[in-house]
Amino acid sequence: MIGISKSFPGVRALEDVSFECRPGEVHAICGENGAGKSTLMKILGGIYRPDGGEIRIKGQPASFAHPVEARRAGIGIIHQELSLLPDRSVAENIVLGAEPTRRGVLDRTAMRAGAREILARLQSSIEVDARAGDLSLAEQQMVEIAKALASKPSILVMDEPTAALDDSEASRLLDLVRRLRRDSVAVVYVSHRMPEIAAISDRVTVLKDGRKVLTDRTEAMPTGRLVRCMVGRDLEEFFPPRGAADGGVLLQVNEGGNATISDINLTVRRGEVVGVAGLEGAGKSALARAIFGDRPFTRGTMQLNGQPFAPRSSRDGIRAGVGFLPDDRKREGLALGQSLRDNAALTLRAFARALALPSAGAMGNLTLDQRLRALDVRAARFDDPIRLLSGGNQQKVIIARWLARDPQLLIFAEPTRGIDVAAKAAIYAIIRDLANRGRGILMISSDLPEVVGVSDRVVVMHEGRIVGECPSGASEEDVMALAVGHGGSVAEPASACGS
Numbered sequence: 001m002i003g004i005s006k007s008f009p010g011v012r013a014l015e016d017v018s019f020e021c022r023p024g025e026v027h028a029i030c031g032e033n034g035a036g037k038s039t040l041m042k043i044l045g046g047i048y049r050p051d052g053g054e055i056r057i058k059g060q061p062a063s064f065a066h067p068v069e070a071r072r073a074g075i076g077i078i079h080q081e082l083s084l085l086p087d088r089s090v091a092e093n094i095v096l097g098a099e100p101t102r103r104g105v106l107d108r109t110a111m112r113a114g115a116r117e118i119l120a121r122l123q124s125s126i127e128v129d130a131r132a133g134d135l136s137l138a139e140q141q142m143v144e145i146a147k148a149l150a151s152k153p154s155i156l157v158m159d160e161p162t163a164a165l166d167d168s169e170a171s172r173l174l175d176l177v178r179r180l181r182r183d184s185v186a187v188v189y190v191s192h193r194m195p196e197i198a199a200i201s202d203r204v205t206v207l208k209d210g211r212k213v214l215t216d217r218t219e220a221m222p223t224g225r226l227v228r229c230m231v232g233r234d235l236e237e238f239f240p241p242r243g244a245a246d247g248g249v250l251l252q253v254n255e256g257g258n259a260t261i262s263d264i265n266l267t268v269r270r271g272e273v274v275g276v277a278g279l280e281g282a283g284k285s286a287l288a289r290a291i292f293g294d295r296p297f298t299r300g301t302m303q304l305n306g307q308p309f310a311p312r313s314s315r316d317g318i319r320a321g322v323g324f325l326p327d328d329r330k331r332e333g334l335a336l337g338q339s340l341r342d343n344a345a346l347t348l349r350a351f352a353r354a355l356a357l358p359s360a361g362a363m364g365n366l367t368l369d370q371r372l373r374a375l376d377v378r379a380a381r382f383d384d385p386i387r388l389l390s391g392g393n394q395q396k397v398i399i400a401r402w403l404a405r406d407p408q409l410l411i412f413a414e415p416t417r418g419i420d421v422a423a424k425a426a427i428y429a430i431i432r433d434l435a436n437r438g439r440g441i442l443m444i445s446s447d448l449p450e451v452v453g454v455s456d457r458v459v460v461m462h463e464g465r466i467v468g469e470c471p472s473g474a475s476e477e478d479v480m481a482l483a484v485g486h487g488g489s490v491a492e493p494a495s496a497c498g499s
Helices: 037-044 067-072 090-094 108-121 137-149 167-182 194-200 223-231 284-292 314-320 329-333 340-344 351-355 368-374 391-405 421-436 448-454 476-483
Strands: 002-008 011-017 026-030 052-057 060-062 075-078 155-159 186-190 203-208 211-217 249-257 264-269 273-277 299-304 322-325 409-413 440-444 457-462 465-471
Touching: 002 037, 011 037, 011 052, 026 037, 026 194, 026 223, 037 075, 037 155, 037 186, 067 075, 075 137, 090 108, 090 137, 108 137, 137 155, 137 167, 167 186, 167 194, 186 194, 194 223, 203 223, 211 223, 223 421, 249 284, 249 440, 264 273, 264 284, 264 440, 264 465, 273 284, 273 421, 273 448, 273 476, 284 314, 284 322, 284 409, 284 440, 314 322, 322 391, 329 391, 340 368, 340 391, 368 391, 391 421, 421 440, 421 448, 448 476, 457 476, 465 476
Parallel strands: 011 211, 026 186, 026 203, 075 155, 155 186, 273 440, 273 457, 322 409, 409 440
Antiparallel strands: 002 011, 002 052, 052 060, 203 211, 249 264, 249 299, 457 465
16 A cells, blocks of 8 residues: 545545555554554555555555455455344355355355354354344454455455454464464454554554554564554553542442343442453353343342342433443444434433533533543544544543433443553543542453453453452453353352462
8 A cells, every 4th residue: 555645524534654564464553543544444445445545456556446346356354343234144244245156046055154164263153043133242253254254365454353352262363363374364453452463463553643653573663662653652550540449338239140140249339440350251241231220130139329229221220320331332332323412411311411410529510512521532523423433532422421420330341442552541540530539330341451450359250150359469360260260169159369
């Protein structure tokens, strides 16, 4: 890609960016949200047409008016935003656009066999006849990956491919990338996860504000230098200092359970950040939704602020003073066609209240725009559609929404999924500030460094139960041992870390 430029109304997304990837190479692209990474890859994939510059594939000029043309040229793209057809089967999604036929009719036997073969390469047990919309977010991400591999690309773009995966699934995916490298596939790897970049890539290119900062060998780019190139400064105190949770018990769950989770005993204190860790399918999301009232507990008891708490719906949870940031912000947290202001006001009882909202603590009596600015939401205008924002800024808008209601308990599910290191640091600072102001925080995360670095203590789930608890300062290895079922018996009460 030579001298690529691209503008949108009011935004210069790319300015004279050049980039190359060789057969058998894994070339990482890094940068803050809004740096231009996804735009550059969408141009390569035929979704956008560049305003200037040239694409060459195997030395020959190439121009794509449609993604199908890019796919025929050997380019496969795993997009950060899921694009599955929810009412179609897994197999139908995997072969979409390249369906096998026999005598002019769809060959369903060949379609299902081909889908199984690709999923087997990913070491996935997803059923090919399952409805895509019924899958978990991580399973949908695996189907997206399988879909990209189905065309046997010579160039594979992976845009945040592990954002929805837990550590074990991400490890299997990185093994697949290594096999693709041996097969001479050119892999373009877009990621915010520094350890993955160090482990898998040969070279790294950094973009900032739509321009290329540098390209260098990965071994010459330690994390500190990479971060400085991305954000223009050192990120001191990436994980903010922990506070002291001395405000008493806010949430108490006793023997909670439903069809998905069992024997849940959990305490969250005011001023405390409690992390919830575990592998995909361990029950983390189900725990969050049960507490919020979205998919309620059917047995056991809860108390919130010393009072019985039994929400039967998310409305009940909101009324009681609980906020919930879902793990899939695009599908469950945002109205993508509406403005930033509209999205920030979605949980208010009346939209007019968004103009002047009372709130305790540092936020004070701020208008909605002031709240968005206080959270450093970066947008040309707050009445622009929220779909135009980067993932980090979208997440901040959802946080602004909940700050307007000033909840006692905030549940963050995968709070930094798919956002850059600078935005992560900002989200962590917000979480800690809320805790310091006496709110209770329950943080569900598949990112082990995050859950260990931010939390005051970590509860670990395995097969629908809490099987252990790790105090502040525990290692990632301690948490993982419990997560895989090696740190204690699930028949016993929550064990101490490492027992």
